[in-house]
Amino acid sequence: MKSFDLLTLANRNLWRRKGRTFLTVLGVIIGTTxxxxxxxxxxxxxxxxxxxxxxxxxxxxxxxxxSYSFPGEPSDNPQxxxxxxxxxxxxxxxxxxxxxxxxxxxxxxxxxxxxxxFSLIGIDPAMMDLxxxxxxxxxxxTGDDKFNVxxxxxxxNNFMDPKEQPGRWDEPPPQGDPLxxxxxxxSLTLMNQRQQxxxxxxxxxxxLSDTSMEHAHSVFGPLPEIKKMRDFIQQGMQxxxxxxxxxxxxxSGSTADRxxxxxxxPGRSSGREKDQYSFALVRTEDVAFTRAISTDLRxxxxxxxxxxxxxxxxxxxxxxxxxxxxxxxAITLLVAAIGITNTMVMSIYERTREIAIMKVVGASxxxxxxxxxxxxxxIGLMGGxxxxxxxxxxxxxxxKYLGAAMAPGMGQDGVALQISMIPAWLVxxxxxxxxxxxxxxxxxxxxxxxxLDPITAMRNG
Amino acid sequence: MVFNEVMSLPxxxxxxxxxxxRVGKEVVTALDDVDLSVQAGEFVAILGTxxxxxxxxxxxxxGLEKPTRGDVIFRGTVLNKLKERQKVVFRxxxxxxxxxxxxxxxxxxxxxxxALPLIFDGVPVRERLKRAVAVLTIMGLKExxxxxxxxxxxxxQQRVSIARALVHNPRIIFADELTGNLDSHTTxxxxxxxxxxxxxxxxxxxxxxxxxxxxxxxxxIIFMVDGKxxxxxxxxxxxx
Numbered sequence: 043m044k045s046f047d048l049l050t051l052a053n054r055n056l057w058r059r060k061g062r063t064f065l066t067v068l069g070v071i072i073g074t075t076x077x078x079x080x081x082x083x084x085x086x087x088x089x090x091x092x093x094x095x096x097x098x099x100x101x102x103x104x105x106x107x108x109s110y111s112f113p114g115e116p117s118d119n120p121q122x123x124x125x126x127x128x129x130x131x132x133x134x135x136x137x138x139x140x141x142x143x144x145x146x147x148x149x150x151x152x153x154x155x156x157x158x159x160f161s162l163i164g165i166d167p168a169m170m171d172l173x174x175x176x177x178x179x180x181x182x183x184t185g186d187d188k189f190n191v192x193x194x195x196x197x198x199n200n201f202m203d204p205k206e207q208p209g210r211w212d213e214p215p216p217q218g219d220p221l222x223x224x225x226x227x228x229s230l231t232l233m234n235q236r237q238q239x240x241x242x243x244x245x246x247x248x249x250l251s252d253t254s255m256e257h258a259h260s261v262f263g264p265l266p267e268i269k270k271m272r273d274f275i276q277q278g279m280q281x282x283x284x285x286x287x288x289x290x291x292x293x294s295g296s297t298a299d300r301x302x303x304x305x306x307x308p309g310r311s312s313g314r315e316k317d318q319y320s321f322a323l324v325r326t327e328d329v330a331f332t333r334a335i336s337t338d339l340r341x342x343x344x345x346x347x348x349x350x351x352x353x354x355x356x357x358x359x360x361x362x363x364x365x366x367x368x369x370x371x372a373i374t375l376l377v378a379a380i381g382i383t384n385t386m387v388m389s390i391y392e393r394t395r396e397i398a399i400m401k402v403v404g405a406s407x408x409x410x411x412x413x414x415x416x417x418x419x420x421i422g423l424m425g426g427x428x429x430x431x432x433x434x435x436x437x438x439x440x441x442k443y444l445g446a447a448m449a450p451g452m453g454q455d456g457v458a459l460q461i462s463m464i465p466a467w468l469v470x471x472x473x474x475x476x477x478x479x480x481x482x483x484x485x486x487x488x489x490x491x492x493x494l495d496p497i498t499a500m501r502n503g
Numbered sequence: 504m505v506f507n508e509v510m511s512l513p514x515x516x517x518x519x520x521x522x523x524x525r526v527g528k529e530v531v532t533a534l535d536d537v538d539l540s541v542q543a544g545e546f547v548a549i550l551g552t553x554x555x556x557x558x559x560x561x562x563x564x565x566g567l568e569k570p571t572r573g574d575v576i577f578r579g580t581v582l583n584k585l586k587e588r589q590k591v592v593f594r595x596x597x598x599x600x601x602x603x604x605x606x607x608x609x610x611x612x613x614x615x616x617x618a619l620p621l622i623f624d625g626v627p628v629r630e631r632l633k634r635a636v637a638v639l640t641i642m643g644l645k646e647x648x649x650x651x652x653x654x655x656x657x658x659x660q661q662r663v664s665i666a667r668a669l670v671h672n673p674r675i676i677f678a679d680e681l682t683g684n685l686d687s688h689t690t691x692x693x694x695x696x697x698x699x700x701x702x703x704x705x706x707x708x709x710x711x712x713x714x715x716x717x718x719x720x721x722x723x724i725i726f727m728v729d730g731k732x733x734x735x736x737x738x739x740x741x742x743x
Contacts, residue, residue, distance in 0.1 A: 047622050058610055399606045402567070403620040403667065404595025406588055497567050500606060 043409045052416035059389070063421065066378075066385040070425020070476055071432060073378035077371030078433035078464060078472045079440075084364030086441075086463040091356050100174050100256065101350045102139075104324040104336050106132065109345040122343035124319045132324060135338060137331030140172030143319040145268045146260075147275055149232040151201070153223065158201030160230050160244075161260045162191065164268020165323065173325050175257065179224050180248030187264050191228075192248040195220045196258040220249045234277045242271070272320075329353070375476070378425065379483045386418050386487035390494075397491050398499035407492045414488035415481055422480020426473045430464075433472075437462040512579070514543040514675060514707050515564060520573035522559050522730075533559040534570070535730040543674070546698065546708045548721035556730035557711045558679055564709060565598060565677045566590045578674070595623055599668030603680035605660040607652040607667075614639060614648040617666045624671065638666040641700055658689035665697055669706075676701065678710040682717050694720045 056063045095101065108124040122128055124143070133141050142165045151160040165173070167183035175182055175192070183192055198218035223246045230242045250257050326332045332350040339346035390397065397410060405413075445461040522534035533556040541547050551557040562568040564575060566582040575582040577593065585593070594600075599620075607616045617635035618626075626634075639648050642662040652660050661681060668676050681697075682690040698720055701708050710721065718724045724736040735742050 043623050044625050044627075047628070051622070054610065395606070396608055399608060400619070400623075401591075402594065402600050402606075404591060404623045404671075406591045406595075406623065408588075409623055497562055500602065500604075 043405075043412070048409075048412055048416055049420075052413055052420055055389075055393075055413075056417055056420060059392075062385060062388070066381050066421050067425045067428070069378035069381040070375070070422055070479070071429040073371070073375030073479075074426045074429025074472050074476050075432045075436065076374040077368060077475070078430060078468060079436050079462065080367035080371040081364060081468055082433065082437050082462040082464045083440075084360055084367050085465060085468070086461045087363065088357060088360040089463055090460060091360070092353065095349050095352060095356075100325075101329045101348070101353065102326050102332055103174065103256070104326065104332060104339065104346050104348040106322040106324055106339055107320075107345040107347070108318065109343060124322060124344065125317050128344070129319070129322060131342075132322065132339065132344075135335055137327050137335055138324055139327055140169050140325040141322060142166040142169040142173060143265070143322045145265065145272045146320040147232060147268060147271045149230050151231070152229045153201050153226060155205070156201040156203050158197075160197070160200075160228065162230065162244075162268060162271070163260050163262050163320075164265040164272075165262055167264050169323075170262070173323050175262070176251045176253065177248040178251035179221060180246070182248055183262065183264055185264075187247070188267050189242065189244050189263075190247045191244045191261050191263040192250060193220070193223050193246050193261045194250045194258040195252040196255075197261055198222050200259075220252075224249055232271055232275055234275045236277060238274075238277070240271075240274055375479060379479045382418050382421050382480055382483035383486055385421070386414060386484055387490065389417075390414075390487055390491050394494060394499040397494050398496035401494075401496040402500070410491050411488045414491050415484040418484025418487070419477050419480040422476040422478070422483075423473070425480075426476025429476065430469055430472055433464060437464055513540040514545075514578055515539075515541040515709070516574075516576040517560075517564060518574045518576065520560075520563060520570045520575065522556075522563055522568065523571045533730050534563065537573075537730070537732055539564075539725070539732065541675075541707060541709060543707055544702075544705045546701070546720070546722045547710070548718040548724045549709065549711045549727060550713065550715065550718045550724050551711075551727035552713060555727040557713075557727045559730075560727065561677055561679055561709060561711045565600070566593065595620065596671070597674045599671070599673040599676040601661075601664055601668045601676065601678040601681045603683040605652070605657075605664045605684075607660060607663055609652055612649050612651055613644060613655070613663045613666075616652070616663055617670050619667060620671045634670055635666070638670045639663070641669075642666045642696060657684050658686075658693065661685060661689075661693060662696075665693070669700065669704075672704070673706065675707040675709065678708065680712055681710065682712065682714065687716070690714075690717060 092101070106124065108122065126143075129141065129143050132138060145164040146161065147164075148159065148161045151158045167185055167187060170182045170192075177192065178195065180192070183190060198220050201218065226246055228244045228246060230244055232240050232242065244261075244263070246261075250262075252258060324335065326335055329350050332348050333354065336346040336348045336351060400410065440462045441460050517537055517539040520534050520537045520539075521532070524531045524533055535556075537560060539560075549557045549560060559568065563570050563583075566575065566577070566585070569583050574584075578597075580593075582590065582593070608619065611619070614632055614635045617639055618631040621631040621634065636645065636648055639645055639662075642665055644659060644662050644666070647655060647659060652663070655663070661684075665681070668678075682693065685693065694717060697708070708721075710717075712718055722737065725732055726734045726736070
């Protein structure tokens with residue numbers, strides 16, 4: 043029997059009993075819709091959480107720090123120093139696209155009349171682009187920059203005019219315009235353990251765009267200059283190699299004209315050893331690498347942190363939720379499957395004579411079986427296809443009304459939060475699944491039809 | 504028996520065929536040691552009252568039922584030893600069936616019903632319909648080919664059913680009380696038509712009936728009583 047003839051015949055048989063076929067198909071429609079919409083909610087949940095996390099920091103970035111263990115506390119992992127040797131080791135790990143060590147210093151800053159605070163991070167200017175730094179205004183750093191810096195979009199909010207009346211406590215502080223910093227001179231005051239003070243004059247050449255909140259609160263400068271600042275701050279610390287103040291001045295070399303040394307209160311710095319970095323930023327190829335590499339780094343004795351680490355927890359929770367939602371959908375589809383079986387069994391009772399005739403005129407077991415399986419699969423296909431259409435409609439309605447109501451303002455760039463997402467694989471899965479359900483439901487009736495004895499069937503018919 | 508030896512190998516042969524049914528606790532013997540040999544091109548009528556076992560004989564001969572004992576040999580093949588899927592091939596290629604109650608599919612038109620056996624043989628639709636119309640034309644139903652069974656008279660339905668049995672050009676045709684539901688005028692018309700057609704093609708016909716007048720169309724009449732062949736008549740000469 044040719045497959046075209048088979049499908050034509052199966053299709054015709056189904057439409058002989060329009061009402062019954064429709065009701066059976068309806069069962070599959072509801073089942074498919076239930077399963078697709080339920081799963082789409084789970085997927086939407088994960089995706090929207092991913093998006094939200096990306097706002098806080100790229101999923102391709104790892105921040106590596108030296109791991110600290112407290113004295114007397116036993117540590118499982120070897121404690122590693124974050125020095126040049128370590129940086130080269132990390133650079134060699136597969137999946138690492140870019141890497142920059144970083145120094146971090148902090149101190150009081152002055153912008154015109156406004157007073158504020160700078161968290162200044164020194165990184166490799168050549169790596170900025172690869173490390174996903176983006177400016178909304180101005181430019182990124184280049185290798186020639188010395189006292190030029192790039193500021194995060196929120197840094198301006200650290201500055202206040204001391205003469206201005208502070209806002210009421212229950213009012214959110216007014217958001218500053220990041221452009222207020224652009225191409226301005228900011229003087230940064232650093233202090234070391236010996237109560238010496240240095241004032242640096244920095245020029246803001248770029249403002250980072252606010253797509254990533256990770257860097258929004260920091261100011262970035264070229265690594266060599268910030269290293270010098272850190273060295274200054276470390277003077278007088280316990281493990282300081284005792285550089286006399288005069289020598290420190292010499293070290294500043296040509297930059298001395300921009301540096302004024304004043305003794306006062308201590309400042310702060312992180313990274314305790316002289317040749318040790320505060321932290322390092324690692325850019326990986328993708329999320330999968332991020333996870334693997336951050337686990338690897340922890341095993342090597344570093345302290346690694348990435349947004350992707352949180353993703354695993356969220357995905358686990360979402361997977362559980364998807365299982366529950368999908369389970370509800372699956373039950374509905376199971377009921378639909380029983381419906382198909384019932385319809386096909388009924389249809390055999392009605393068509394005993396017809397099956398007998400087909401057998402007598404030469405239909406093989408295979409023909410009869412395929413015919414019944416084709417009919418039940420067609421029910422599955424019709425139900426599945428219409429179910430997908432209905433799912434898209436429901437998904438649209440959910441996103442438009444429920445999504446907007448549930449999370450006002452949570453969406454990015456004014457786009458409402460997608461609480462339901464139907465990816466292409468889900469469509470294919472649903473159609474294949476409903477056809478499969480139809481096929482499986484048809485097996486029992488098809489075997490019954492085969493066993494039918496044509497002589498008895500025709501005599502009784 | 505002398506006659507058989509002169510002719511070539513029989514197309515169908517029943518050897519010591521016994522068929523028993525279990526009805527409740529009782530065992531009914533429908534066929535009791537039946538021997539029958541049918542030559543190619545022969546038109547055989549099996550005549551008997553109801554319960555004589557004539558329909559069972561037909562079903563067993565066609566391979567639709569298995570004999571309890573004995574063999575059915577169709578063109579050298581022992582039919583009752585074959586698996587169902589092999590028998591299907593025999594039916595599809597070499598056998599045609601005509602029933603008392605026509606057994607047409609109510610949802611299909613006359614030409615679709617006639618073309619049905621060809622579907623299972625994988626014949627393309629165009630070729631199928633061409634052949635169906637050709638046979639329907641022979642049966643005098645060309646004009647009614649687009650009608651469904653319910654829109655036709657009993658005689659017309661039986662003609663469609665005959666056309667369906669002939670469409671794949673079988674070697675042998677089994678007919679069970681094919682005129683049972685028809686009036687005598689229609690019966691004569693159909694019988695004449697059928698006989699002409701199969702004689703022209705050299706096909707074999709085995710027909711079960713309880714009507715002596717219908718049986719007279721056959722070359723050979725076999726009389727059955729209580730599951731046994733009691734006598735035989737050939738060309739008007741009766742042999743006990």
